[in-house]
Amino acid sequence: MFSTGEGEYGRKEALFGSLFFESRDKGGNITSATLGIADPTGLFIVFALLFVVLIGIQLALHRLRNYRSALIAERTGNG
Template identity: 40%
Template sequence: MVATLLTLMFSTGSDEFGERKAFFGSLVFETVEKDNGATGITTGIDNPVPIIVLFLVLTVILTMVQIIYRGLKQRRDQLLNETPGN
């Protein structure tokens, strides 16, 4: 998400003003022209739901990978203990 926000920041031209959204509308990058000619920048989270869903999906996937790894390691140890000569 940080990379997406950085991409939004650096893909905005120097004369472009307005709001840009990314990652299903959850990240916002807005540039506005101030009264004195300076450029004001605002970044933030507009909708946290996609970020929460991503976190939950990654947590489930990583947990499943860890459970599968432990099961395979346990099966390997079991097979090594069953071989003659050990």
């Protein structure tokens, strides 16, 4: 986001407008850069979706482990 081109300064937003990066020319070969959160709603949605996906993966792994244990028990005659 910082390398917008030579001589181009301004504000750039990312992650659905949640994060911003702002660069300004302060003069005398000095560039000011600011990074921050513009709107936490997009961040909340991204992390909530990530949480749901991770919970789904955990549930799938748990079911597969139980299924594997049942198959092993059936094969050895303990089921």
